[in-house]
Structure formats: structure tokens, C-alpha cells
Amino acid sequence: MIFLGSAFFANLGINDCTIQVNSIGCRDCRPVHRKALHDYLLDRTGQLCADCQVRLERNPLRVFDCKVETCRQAVKDAPTPRQYLCPACQSHFKEVLAGLDRRGLRYEVNDRLVRGLDYYSRTTFEYVSTSLGAQDSLGGGGRYDYLLEEFGGPEMPAIGFALGLDRALLAAPVTPTPARRHLAFVVWLTEAEMGAAQDLADRLRADGIAAQVDYDARKVKGQFKSADAAQAACCIIIGPDELAKGVYSLKDLATGTQREVPSAAISAEVRALFAD
Numbered sequence: 526m527i528f529l530g531s532a533f534f535a536n537l538g539i540n541d542c543t544i545q546v547n548s549i550g551c552r553d554c555r556p557v558h559r560k561a562l563h564d565y566l567l568d569r570t571g572q573l574c575a576d577c578q579v580r581l582e583r584n585p586l587r588v589f590d591c592k593v594e595t596c597r598q599a600v601k602d603a604p605t606p607r608q609y610l611c612p613a614c615q616s617h618f619k620e621v622l623a624g625l626d627r628r629g630l631r632y633e634v635n636d637r638l639v640r641g642l643d644y645y646s647r648t649t650f651e652y653v654s655t656s657l658g659a660q661d662s663l664g665g666g667g668r669y670d671y672l673l674e675e676f677g678g679p680e681m682p683a684i685g686f687a688l689g690l691d692r693a694l695l696a697a698p699v700t701p702t703p704a705r706r707h708l709a710f711v712v713w714l715t716e717a718e719m720g721a722a723q724d725l726a727d728r729l730r731a732d733g734i735a736a737q738v739d740y741d742a743r744k745v746k747g748q749f750k751s752a753d754a755a756q757a758a759c760c761i762i763i764g765p766d767e768l769a770k771g772v773y774s775l776k777d778l779a780t781g782t783q784r785e786v787p788s789a790a791i792s793a794e795v796r797a798l799f800a801d
Contacts, residue, residue, distance in 0.1 A: 526666070526684050527621075527650050528628050533688070534663060537697040539654055542663060544625070544632040546650045548618040549586070549606040549639050552671070555646075558609035559585060565603050572599040589639045605636035614647055621648055644671040650686070654696040663696060664688030705779055707799045708735045710752035714745055714764035722763050725773070725791070732792040752778065759798050761791065 527544060534542040550558060562585045570578060574593045581588065588600055610618065625632050640649050651665030666686025673681040709729055713722040722738050729736035739751040752760050762774035762783075773791050776783040777798055786794045 526686065527625065527648075528630065530650075530652055530664060530666075530686050530688070531630055534652060534654075534693065534696075537693060539656075539663070539693070539696045539698075541655045542631075542652050542696075543654075544630055544650060544652060545635040545638050546621065546625070546632050546648065547607065547635050547638040548610060548614055548621075548647050549645060549649055549667075550610050550614045551646050554609050554611040554614055555606070558604060558606050561604045561609065562586065562588075566599065569599045572596065586639050589637050600637070606639065607634075607636055617647055638665075640667050644669045644675055646670045648684070652688075654692075656696050657692055662689065663692050704756075705758040706735070706756045708737060708755060708757040709795050710748070710755065710757040710760045711736060711738045712745060712748045712752070712760050712762045713738070714762070717765065718763045718768065721768060725761065725763065729792060729795065734792060734795055759795060761795070 527546070531542065531544060549555065563581065566573065566581050566585055566588060570581065572595045573581065573588065574591065574596055577588045577591050577593070577596050577599075580591075586606075588596055589603075591597065591600075607618070622632075622634075635651075638649050638651055645667050647668045647670070649665070649667035652663040653661045654663050655661065657663075664686055666684065668682070668684045670680075670682045672683055673679060711722045711726050711729075713719050719740070726736040726738050737752075737755060737757065739748045742748045742751055749760065757778060759778055760776045762776065764774075767773055767785075770785075771788050772785045773788055774783055775786045775791070775794055775798070
């Protein structure tokens with residue numbers, strides 16, 4: 526699961542993503558750490574913010590999550606969960622790190638990385654990016670082996686993570702819009718204009734202009750989709766009104782602007798559009 530998240534961010538082109546990982550123990554060893562942490566913080570109550578003073582009695586582990594500077598200083602030398610792991614949790618965490626090493630993943634063990642909710646157990650992990658500043662978390666998760674049980678279900682181990690979509694988009698490199706090809710796509714409105722569309726495509730090609738017609742799409746919307754998929758620079762639209770007036774509708778697919786062009790001037794206008 527940790528590898529899945531790492532691969533996802535790598536595929537977005539986020540090359541500075543680092544994994545932070547920790548173990549907060551299980552029901553057997555967490556209570557021992559909780560008491561040690563509570564006793565440690567009790568002597569530093571004056572340094573804790575109002576929220577953390579409440580957390581001290583309800584769930585002291587959440588003080589590690591606080592961003593208030595005085596609270597961060599208060600837990601700087603506090604006992605960490607890994608110091609109190611039972612033999613089973615120690616062995617489990619060792620296997621997790623071995624798995625990360627085997628896959629060649631970049632990671633840091635962060636003793637301050639905790640999940641304050643009671644149903645979390647053992648592994649916690651987070652993805653961070655140096656390009657985001659102080660709010661550097663791209664996402665994170667961990668094991669929550671007790672969650673289903675607390676909702677009345679069976680004992681069932683579980684693991685997962687959530688990601689911050691906005692932060693991932695901010696950290697991902699900007700993908701340049703591919704340049705449109707010097708290609709004119711001829712669009713016919715009804716089957717009655719299909720022959721005229723083919724004739725125009727032949728004429729454009731004879732003038733040295735790459736031209737394409739979609740003979741399979743029976744709707745205009747489908748032809749425009751084909752033009753976009755081909756990265757055409759423009760569409761030349763032929764309908765009954767255009768044929769009656771002796772003009773073509775020329776649409777610039779880069780800007781979305783559309784105008785009527787006399788049929789005799791279409792090749793010159795397309796070349797001018799390509800030159801822009």
C-alpha cells in the first residue's frame with residue numbers, strides 16, 4: 526500500500542516525494558506509552574495550548590500533531606511510541622522497513638508521525654514534498670486494524686491512505702499543452718455535404734495543406750472530437766448555409782474563434798492561421 530501511493534505520485538512527475546514512516550504500536554503496547562507520555566506532559570502543562578491541555582487527558586498522542594510552537598517544544602524530548610513497542614510490533618515494523626528497502630523506496634523514520642485516533646495501530650506513513658513549503662504533506666495513512674471492530678463488525682486488519690488532490694496538483698510539474706499540428710479538419714454537417722467535404726480536402730492537399738475528413742462520425746460533435754484527438758489546428762465547416770453563400774466557416778481550435786471565409790480564399794486563410 527505504501528508503494529502504491531509512492532508510485533501514484535511518481536507517475537504524476539513529483540520526483541521529490543519522500544515517505545515518512547513510523548509505528549505507534551498495538552493495544553498491548555500503546556497503553557504503556559500513553560501513560561509515559563501523559564506523565565511527561567503533565568509536568569509541562571503550562572507549555573501546552575488550550576486544545577492540547579484537553580488532549581492530554583483524552584488522547585495525549587494527539588499532542589504530537591499540534592502545530593503550535595510551544596506544544597512542539599513540549600514534545601521535543603517526549604517518549605515516543607517506538608520506545609515502547611512490544612516484541613510483535615518491533616518485528617512487524619522491521620519487516621515493513623525491509624519491504625521498503627527491497628523496493629528501493631526513499632523513506633525516513635519519523636517518531637513524531639502519529640495518528641491520534643484510537644483505531645489506528647502499528648504502521649503510520651505520510652508522503653511529503655519539499656516543493657510545498659510548510660504544508661508539505663501530499664497524503665498519508667496507516668493501519669487501522671480496530672476500525673471494523675469498533676463499528677460492530679468482525680476483527681479485520683485494514684490499511685489505507687488518503688491524498689490531498691490540490692496539493693498533489695501543486696507539486697506536480699506543469700505539463701505543457703502539446704502544439705497543434707498544421708492540419709485542417711473538414712467537418713460536414715449533414716451527409717448531403719460529405720461529397721463537398723471530400724472535394725475540399727482534395728483541394729487543400731493539392732495546395733500543399735494537410736487535410737483530414739472523418740467519414741465514420743455521423744454527428745458534428747463526433748467530428749470535432751476526432752479533430753481534437755488529431756491535434757488539428759483548425760476545422761473547416763461545410764453546411765447547407767455555407768454552400769449556398771459560397772463560404773466556409775473556419776474555426777481556430779487553439780483559440781475557439783470562428784469566422785466565415787470566402788471559398789476561393791480558404792487555402793490562403795488556413796496558411797495564415799498556421800503561421801500565427
